[in-house]
Amino acid sequence: xxxxxxxxxxxxxxxxxxxxxxxxxxxxxxxxxxxxxxxxxxxxxxxxxxxxxxxxxxxxxxxxxxxxxxxxxxxxxxxxxxxxxxxxxxxxxxxxxxxxxxxxxxxxxxxxxxxxxxxxxxxxxxxxxxxxxxxxxxxxxxxxxxxxxxxxxxxxxxxxxxxxxxxxxxxxxxxxxxxxxxxxxxxxxxxxxxxxxxxxxxxxxxxxxxxxxxxxxxxxxxxxxxxxxxxxxxxxxxxxxxxxxxxxxxxxxxxxxxxxxxxxxxxxxxxxxxxxxxxxxxxxxxxxxxxxxxxxxxxxxxxxxxxxx
Amino acid sequence: xxxxxxxxxxxxxxxxxxxxxxxxxxxxxxxxxxxxxxxxxxxxxxxxxxxxxxxxxxxxxxxxxxxxxxxxxxxxxxxxxxxxxxxxxxxxxxxxxxxxxxxxxxxxxxxxxxxxxxxxxxxxxxxxxxxxxxxxxxxxxxxxxxxxxxxxxxxxxxxxxxxxxxxxxxxxxxxxxxxxxxxxxxxxxxxxxxxxxxxxxxxxxxxxxxxxxxxxxxxxxxxxxxxxxx
Numbered sequence: 257x258x259x260x261x262x263x264x265x266x267x268x269x270x271x272x273x274x275x276x277x278x279x280x281x282x283x284x285x286x287x288x289x290x291x292x293x294x295x296x297x298x299x300x301x302x303x304x305x306x307x308x309x310x311x312x313x314x315x316x317x318x319x320x321x322x323x324x325x326x327x328x329x330x331x332x333x334x335x336x337x338x339x340x341x342x343x344x345x346x347x348x349x350x351x352x353x354x355x356x357x358x359x360x361x362x363x364x365x366x367x368x369x370x371x372x373x374x375x376x377x378x379x380x381x382x383x384x385x386x387x388x389x390x391x392x393x394x395x396x397x398x399x400x401x402x403x404x405x406x407x408x409x410x411x412x413x414x415x416x417x418x419x420x421x422x423x424x425x426x427x428x429x430x431x432x433x434x435x436x437x438x439x440x441x442x443x444x445x446x447x448x449x450x451x452x453x454x455x456x457x458x459x460x461x462x463x464x465x466x467x468x469x470x471x472x473x474x475x476x477x478x479x480x481x482x483x484x485x486x487x488x489x490x491x492x493x494x495x496x497x498x499x500x501x502x503x504x505x506x507x508x509x510x511x512x513x514x515x516x517x518x519x520x521x522x523x524x525x526x527x528x529x530x531x532x533x534x535x536x537x538x539x540x541x542x543x544x545x546x547x548x549x550x551x552x553x554x555x556x557x558x559x560x561x562x563x564x565x
Numbered sequence: 566x567x568x569x570x571x572x573x574x575x576x577x578x579x580x581x582x583x584x585x586x587x588x589x590x591x592x593x594x595x596x597x598x599x600x601x602x603x604x605x606x607x608x609x610x611x612x613x614x615x616x617x618x619x620x621x622x623x624x625x626x627x628x629x630x631x632x633x634x635x636x637x638x639x640x641x642x643x644x645x646x647x648x649x650x651x652x653x654x655x656x657x658x659x660x661x662x663x664x665x666x667x668x669x670x671x672x673x674x675x676x677x678x679x680x681x682x683x684x685x686x687x688x689x690x691x692x693x694x695x696x697x698x699x700x701x702x703x704x705x706x707x708x709x710x711x712x713x714x715x716x717x718x719x720x721x722x723x724x725x726x727x728x729x730x731x732x733x734x735x736x737x738x739x740x741x742x743x744x745x746x747x748x749x750x751x752x753x754x755x756x757x758x759x760x761x762x763x764x765x766x767x768x769x770x771x772x773x774x775x776x777x778x779x780x781x782x783x784x785x786x787x788x789x790x791x792x793x794x795x
Contacts, residue, residue, distance in 0.1 A: 308651050310789050334651050340644040344580040344587075353576050357569070357652060 260321060261286035261409065261440045262307075267316035269302055269464075276302045278464040279316070284442060284457075286321075289435055291451045291472070292444040293557060294461035300444035301337070303461070304413050307442065308334060333407040337414035339398035343387035347378055347397055350386060354401050372400045376426070391418040399427060403434055410434055412443035416450050428453045448553040460560050467560045475556060482522040484529065486536070487545035491516040497541060504528075504535045519549065566657050573653075573661035574668070577632060581669075591627065595673065598623040599680045624677035625716055626743065628669035629723040633662055634735060637727045646793055655792045659724055659783050666720045674712070710765075714772030719746060721779035728787055731794075 262284040269277040277299045284290050292300045305311040307318060334340075341350050348369060355365045373379040376396045386394055395418070402410060410431075416424055431441055431454045445451060451458055451472060459469040468475065488497060494513050501511050501520065505528060510521040520532065529546075536543055551559070581587050599620050640646045649658060719742065726738040758765060 305647075310647060310650055310793060312790065332651060334648055336644045336647055338644050340648040342576065342580060342645060343639075343643055344584050345576070346583075349579060349583075353572070356572050 259286050260284065261288075262321070262442075263319045264303075264307070265317050265319070267303065267306060267313045267318070269299075269306060269311065269313050276464050277306075277313070280461075280464075280466060282459055282466070282469060284440065286440055287435060287438055288457050289431060289441045289443070289455045291455035291458040292442065292461055293446065293448075293451055293458055294444070295446055295561065297463075298461040299464040300461055301413055304411060304442070304444055308332070308411060331408040333402035333405075333410040335395075335398045335402045335410075335412045335415050337417055339391075339394040341386045341394060341398060341401075344385060346383045346385055347373065347389075348382040350397065351401055351404065355404055358405050360405060368404060372404060376400055392420055392423040395419060396423060396426065399430055403430065406437060407439060410439055410441045410443075412441065414444055414446075416445060416447045424449070448557065452553055460557060462561050476551075476553065482527055483549040483551060484520050484527060484532070485545070485547055485549045486518045486520070486532070486543060488516050488518075488536070489542040489544050493541050494518065496539070497536060500535045500539060501532060504531050516544075566654075566660070569653050569657050570661045570664055573649075573658065574665050577636065577661070577665040578669075581631070587631075591631075594627050595624055595676065595680075599677055599684070620681055621674050621677040622715070622747070625670040625674040626719060627673055628666045629720050630739070632666040632669060633720065633723040634727045634739060636665075637662065637724075638732055638735075641794060650789050650792060655787050655789055656784060658792065659728075659787060662724055663720055666723070667716060670716045670720065674716070710769035711772070714769060714776055715746060715750075718772055718776045718779065719743070721776055721783065725779060725782060728783075728791060728794075 260283045262282075264280055264282040264284070267277050267280040268275070280299075280303060282290075292303065294300050302311065306313045342353065345353065351369045351372070352365060355368065360368065370379065373382050376399075378393060378396060378400075381389070381393070386397060389397070395415070399412075399415065402412075412431075415427055419427060428450070431443075434441060443450070443455075455472050457470065458472045458475055460467045460475075486497070488494065494516060497518055498511055498513050501509075501518065505511070505520070506525065508522070508525055510519075512519040512521075520527075522528075533543070533546060581591075637646070640649075646658070722742050723739060726735055726742065730738045753768070
């Protein structure tokens, strides 16, 4: 089991009467990519700001292990949803400024900046002022800036917003590369592709509460095996199938007919697959297809946020 | 902290002096407030020194508007302040802005003074040489008594205004501040209190005290949330 890098204990925050975070508890493992998934206004950015020390929590605390505290620490790289860059400076001057703040020597700085701008395909436009750049280019520069030195942790707030698929792939590779160097990443997103492609841990936030947290693989497997779909040959027999299923299946099972299909969801119990097949066959109803229905991450997420789970 | 202030100040200067539009605005501003007195030679004959000080003062205020009010606002909008505040304390950023603004004010004031002395040499030979006047009246004492504390006070109060006031009322706040400071000086002069002759130490003490008071206010009341206007 991985050692925890950061433990977030009972963090609460309100703006006026509006409670934005209602007691958040999280453990961020060292050398992991932790996704905070939630829709707008769920409290993700507020939590990130508290982690960064830009906002004070009303109560609760954050423990960071075997490192300096995050607040005022130079070991942290940050990218906000809007790339924080000095618009009036060129790409190269922006990177020079931030690398100087991070104590990178002149010689090393020049080599690093050239390498990074080359790898991101921005070298040819290094002397242009960044205010004239597209969102994708600005975001790439912001990500380079944040990961220019080997920080212990990278915090990304909605890093993929407004990025085209090519830049998104570049971002994912960059995140995985950072992790392979031993770094830890916490990022907020409402892009399911981000979560599936790079994260190994995920927490689903809604209205300041964590609805689910754990390994990304568990989020998918825990919710996958309990939904089955039966397709029968004759649509007119669908109501008979529903009655038969209702008679043999115990409580806590949801049966939803749709044309010649029936979706069966076992909410708390183990699926009684054999019982379903037997009862339909005994009544001479031909089954065309019987399959486990895989839910996408989007569906899993929505089932949490709509209170279906 | 000193190292961070130095890096941030270098960046501020680079941002201003690599922007052609910004440079044009600066040049236009300096030319306007230094040539304006030339338009009315009659007006100028009333008191060359007062008009010169007015021009120099107005030139020196530009950085307060540009660096403190506009600069902080722009950094907030671009979310650069958020980023900087994850590494640097709010006090470091406040000191950086003050250093940039004050150093630029001094450069502009010197430029304006030089400009005024050239104008005096060229157009008003018979009236008075401003540089000679200032040197004769002990310009060092005058600088520490009036010029420096006024620039420092305007800068620190300008910083407080840009941090604490909303953007829609910030300019009114600054206008009121300038009216109070320059109005007070004008009132003193109108009542025969010649603040330029170096005899009114109490005035210098008031200005310096107010400046230190505003610094304490920045030190004690400005935190990250306030800086970011959250």
